[in-house]
Amino acid sequence: MAEPQARILASACAMELKKVVTADGRMLGRVFDLRCRWEPGARAPVVDQVVFGKLGLLERAGLRQFKPRSVHWYLVEAVRGDEVVVAASKR
Amino acid sequence: MAFWLQFARGARGARGDSAVRIDACGPRMTRHTFDLLLEVLDHEVTDVDDVSCGMVDDIELSNTPEGPVVSALLIGPGAWIPRLPAMLQWVAPKVLGSATVRVPWDEVERVAETIKLKSTAGALGLGRLDRRVGAWLSRKPES
Numbered sequence: 473m474a475e476p477q478a479r480i481l482a483s484a485c486a487m488e489l490k491k492v493v494t495a496d497g498r499m500l501g502r503v504f505d506l507r508c509r510w511e512p513g514a515r516a517p518v519v520d521q522v523v524f525g526k527l528g529l530l531e532r533a534g535l536r537q538f539k540p541r542s543v544h545w546y547l548v549e550a551v552r553g554d555e556v557v558v559a560a561s562k563r
Numbered sequence: 564m565a566f567w568l569q570f571a572r573g574a575r576g577a578r579g580d581s582a583v584r585i586d587a588c589g590p591r592m593t594r595h596t597f598d599l600l601l602e603v604l605d606h607e608v609t610d611v612d613d614v615s616c617g618m619v620d621d622i623e624l625s626n627t628p629e630g631p632v633v634s635a636l637l638i639g640p641g642a643w644i645p646r647l648p649a650m651l652q653w654v655a656p657k658v659l660g661s662a663t664v665r666v667p668w669d670e671v672e673r674v675a676e677t678i679k680l681k682s683t684a685g686a687l688g689l690g691r692l693d694r695r696v697g698a699w700l701s702r703k704p705e706s
Contacts, residue, residue: 516668517633518627518631519632523598
């Protein structure tokens with residue numbers, strides 16, 4: 473099977489449990505899921521949001537009534553080592 | 564699941580209220596967003612003939628200008644062995660091998676209770692062990 477044109481970023485399992493930190497070094501939590509948007513028949517799903525934090529863990533466990541914290545992928549500045557670096561919030 | 568759906572259907576007859584259709588696959592069929600690790604990882608994969616071809620053991624992500632996209636499903640021991648504790652990561656490949664089948668996302672038809680593919684398992688190189696065991700059993704005179 474032909475390899476895709478795009479560069480292989482990582483596997484989803486490799487992203488799981490990475491630390492989510494802001495550019496100024498504040499730890500926000502750990503990655504528990506990657507939220508994608510996709511329409512059947514359309515192109516491959518695009519990762520839209522990173523779900524993190526303790527409520528993300530509960531949602532992963534199937535407790536869907538919790539609204540976990542998430543950050544849009546466009547705010548992700550880098551994925552390096554064990555960290556996902558997101559833009560620093562003004563709050 | 565089918566048992567509870569049948570129960571719900573039976574209850575409709577008694578009380579006259581609406582019930583879930585037995586063939587309903589839930590809201591995921593119509594939603595355009597899904598959680599990759601919750602709703603795809605470790606889910607069963609079925610081919611176009613509804614033959615089970617294993618579980619999604621990992622998911623390959625590729626970097627594109629739009630952001631990361633899901634490029635393939637990875638199925639087989641080579642995909643799940645890295646998720647094991649360190650000691651088992653050393654033993655498992657020696658016992659189970661490290662074969663991995665890469666199924667491009669273009670082959671995915673639907674994400675629901677199972678991940679339905681557009682092609683047959685054989686065409687994608689899935690279920691090789693099942694076919695080998697099936698062929699071996701068919702050669703046995705008593706089968």
